[in-house]
Amino acid sequence: MTKVIVAGAGLGGVSVAFELREELPKEVEIEVVGEGNEFNFVPSNPWVALGTRTRDQVVMPIDEIFKKHKITFNGSGIKHIDAEQRKLSLGDGTESEYDYLVLCTGPRLAFENIPGAGPEGGYTQSICTVDHAVKAHDAYKALIENPGSVLVGALPGASCFGPAYEYVLSLEYELRKLKIRDKVPITFVTPEPYVGHMGLGGVGDSKGLMEHKFREHGIKWICNAKVTEFTETEAHVELVDDDGNVKSTQQMPFNLAMFLPAFKGSEAVAEVPNLCNPKGFVKTNTFQRAEAYPEIYAAGVCVAIAPIEETPVPVGAPKTGLMIESMTSAIVTNIKASINGSEAWVEPTLSALCLADMGNTGAAFLAVPQNPPRNRNWTGSGRWVHWAKVAFEKYFMFKVKMGTSEPVYEKVGLRMMGIKRLK
Numbered sequence: 001m002t003k004v005i006v007a008g009a010g011l012g013g014v015s016v017a018f019e020l021r022e023e024l025p026k027e028v029e030i031e032v033v034g035e036g037n038e039f040n041f042v043p044s045n046p047w048v049a050l051g052t053r054t055r056d057q058v059v060m061p062i063d064e065i066f067k068k069h070k071i072t073f074n075g076s077g078i079k080h081i082d083a084e085q086r087k088l089s090l091g092d093g094t095e096s097e098y099d100y101l102v103l104c105t106g107p108r109l110a111f112e113n114i115p116g117a118g119p120e121g122g123y124t125q126s127i128c129t130v131d132h133a134v135k136a137h138d139a140y141k142a143l144i145e146n147p148g149s150v151l152v153g154a155l156p157g158a159s160c161f162g163p164a165y166e167y168v169l170s171l172e173y174e175l176r177k178l179k180i181r182d183k184v185p186i187t188f189v190t191p192e193p194y195v196g197h198m199g200l201g202g203v204g205d206s207k208g209l210m211e212h213k214f215r216e217h218g219i220k221w222i223c224n225a226k227v228t229e230f231t232e233t234e235a236h237v238e239l240v241d242d243d244g245n246v247k248s249t250q251q252m253p254f255n256l257a258m259f260l261p262a263f264k265g266s267e268a269v270a271e272v273p274n275l276c277n278p279k280g281f282v283k284t285n286t287f288q289r290a291e292a293y294p295e296i297y298a299a300g301v302c303v304a305i306a307p308i309e310e311t312p313v314p315v316g317a318p319k320t321g322l323m324i325e326s327m328t329s330a331i332v333t334n335i336k337a338s339i340n341g342s343e344a345w346v347e348p349t350l351s352a353l354c355l356a357d358m359g360n361t362g363a364a365f366l367a368v369p370q371n372p373p374r375n376r377n378w379t380g381s382g383r384w385v386h387w388a389k390v391a392f393e394k395y396f397m398f399k400v401k402m403g404t405s406e407p408v409y410e411k412v413g414l415r416m417m418g419i420k421r422l423k
């Protein structure tokens with residue numbers, strides 16, 4: 001009997017598992033190995049950090065849902081992958097063999113690059129996991145009690161910037177509502193060469209739009225910024241010139257700091273010989289198939305994608321929902337073809353759709369394809385973006401609850417913009 005294992009039960013993992021179940025005959029066994037028994041809709045974590053969502057609203061127990069859809073689930077995590085023998089060692093001491101393995105293991109958060117960074121043993125907040133967001137909410141409540149300076153941004157080598165923009169503008173909105181904005185100076189500190197770059201080289205007039213938003217809301221910013229260390233109350237920051245040379249240093253005080261880290265690949269994946277690049281991201285061909293092992297596929301943040309351009313402080317390219325769903329769909333078609341004895345033939349449309357909520361309004365960016373030059377290179381803003389984000393959340397949680405393979409980002413995002421298909 002053929003067996004497909006999906007590693008990771010996040011945004012990519014659930015999408016690929018449900019679509020595999022729909023597309024493959026019932027004799028094919030599908031197993032998902034996750035870490036814990038919860039699905040977290042990561043894009044809603046910034047709302048948890050600001051208290052507009054609770055933890056329970058953005059996570060869902062996943063084992064019963066998989067069971068109902070005839071998908072085996074193990075929540076003990078993958079400890080070791082023997083790619084030659086096609087065998088996994090799991091956290092509960094068991095082993096599981098596969099014919100095909102789909103890696104959707106997302107990012108490992110590399111806080112260790114910067115002393116004092118991160119919510120576990122460091123001094124900064126994060127919204128990358130739901131538990132980090134819960135901690136960040138405690139820090140937000142403390143800020144309300146004792147208002148003072150806020151720093152928000154990303155650390156050198158980061159590739160995911162949208163949530164930092166979303167967090168800073170939503171935080172600003174909440175503070176205004178509480179009428180304490182005047183007591184909270186906010187600075188956005190980013191390795192991007194300009195505001196709105198987002199690891200994408202900008203999208204449409206994202207630079208103009210985000211600078212405008214920051215000016216409108218009194219948020220200061222510094223770019224080409226390399227944070228080197230956090231103490232309990234200060235960020236140590238180097239500002240670099242266009243050639244990457246340090247031109248000045250700053251000690252920036254904070255009451256609350258939220259910084260997105262650089263990402264690396266999950267450890268069990270990163271240590272498989274020849275599978276990954278030095279950061280631990282899986283090297284795939286255009287069919288999402290691992291270059292080193294044809295029976296391994298990968299989708300989502302765990303995939304190696306080259307930075308779009310060289311920047312004075314290194315930044316990576318983001319991997320967002322629209323792209324991830326197109327990767328998972330391509331993988332399902334390609335595994336199905338392979339099981340039927342033909343070659344992998346579908347390539348995903350590697351495009352980016354980013355929606356940044358700003359409390360009661362928001363900004364949207366569409367890059368088709370993600371790498372310039374582009375067929376569509378569009379930026380927009382308005383209240384509809386806030387409602388579109390809410391729709392994504394509701395629809396994605398509904399998709400998981402129902403165990404269907406709906407391409408949420410394509411259906412909600414693109415259709416909302418009147419776009420029927422990407423190509």
Ligand SMILES: Cc1cc2nc3c(=O)[nH]c(=O)nc-3n(C[C@H](O)[C@H](O)[C@H](O)COP(=O)(O)OP(=O)(O)OC[C@H]3O[C@@H](n4cnc5c(N)ncnc54)[C@H](O)[C@@H]3O)c2cc1C
Binds near residue numbers: 035105
């Ligand atoms: C705060 C934040 C907000 C974002 N907002 C948006 C947005 O609004 N729109 C958008 O399009 N994109 C957004 N993104 C980007 C992207 O869509 C998300 O990061 C998305 O969750 C990535 O999906 P994934 O499946 O690759 O990884 P994840 O959703 O992170 O899932 C990976 C899963 O793999 C598990 N795992 C890791 N290692 C192992 C192991 N060894 N064994 C078993 N399981 C393992 C993890 O526990 C996790 O559950 C956001 C990202 C962040 C961090």
